[in-house]
Amino acid sequence: MGLLVDGVWHTDGYDTESHGGRFVRDTSGFRNWVTPDGAPGPSGAGGFEAEAGRYHLLVSFACPWAHRTMILRKLKGLEDSISLAAVEPLMLDDGWTFAEPEAVTGAQAMWQVYLRADPKCSGRATVPVLWDRKRETIVSNESSEILRMFNSAFDALPGVDARLDVSPQALHAEIEAVNERVYDTVNNGVYKAGFATTQKAYLEAVTALFESLDWLEERLATHRYLVGDRITEADWRLFTTLLRFDAVYHGHFKCNLRRIVDYPNLSAYLRELYQVPGVAETCDFPTIKRHYYGSHRTINPTGIVPLGPELDLTASHDRDRLPKAA
Incomplete structure (x- = not known):
């Protein structure tokens, strides 16, 4: 799984021992917002104006947190405005990785994307990531907030369904x-x-x-x-x-x-x-099953993926x- 510590990648798993055996999820480190005019959002810095072709969404088809952003991108008609790239199904010692250097960021692994945004970054290199081509940095890696950006920030762009509002x-x-x-x-x-x-x-x-x-x-x-x-x-x-x-x-x-x-x-x-x-097109059961059963070797050491259900x-x-x- 791995994580970054002051810009250095480590292959450590989750630390449950210090929490009494409990899994504690890390908080997202990038919390900027895309807004219609680039004004600051509820958190982070401003300067991220809604523009067609400026933003790039990095996801895993296996990840439920990334999946919610993919659904809104699809339903809102943002596919022509926000490009998308997906990591490979398995998440092993190098974390999330790409089959070949990712076209927009040039990264082979997701932690390299994080280092492009912050060379001294610490934390998990999670998906989804909303990347800004113009400033060459991460806007956000908080899925719930990316979902809300997709819901309304881009409504003025051509082809976007401004009538659809999932956060009234x-x-x-x-x-x-x-x-x-x-x-x-x-x-x-x-x-x-x-x-x-x-x-x-x-x-x-x-x-x-x-x-x-x-x-x-x-x-x-x-x-x-x-x-x-x-x-x-x-x-x-x-x-x-x-x-x-x-x-x-x-x-x-x-x-x-x-x-x-x-x-x-x-x-x-x-x-x-x-x-x-449009929703079924975002659902990929072979990738979902291969990721979970193949990546979590402390839970499933053999990596065998079950046939059913x-x-x-x-x-x-x-x-x-x-x-x-x-």
């Missing part, structure tokens, strides 16, 4: 409340369970995870989507974890009390979101029984 101001408070629980116990919860190195830490994480899945199942019995009567960012943030759950987290991360397919409402909701036009996300769903916005 009127719903911000409720979206934030749902996001907070889903992030802590579901999005990050599967990792807390999977990377735990004590029984206590594992049980804490997996119990909270399934309490939240049960809560979501109940909520979706009477709500078409998580917040309001339309798809919001809360749905896409949950979707990328649900998509990987039965194929990876259930077995590989020992999140095996129940599968998503065992939840009637959650599984139908997952199918509905998957069937939104068989999933049919194109099957019909009954979500039309619940109202949604016109």
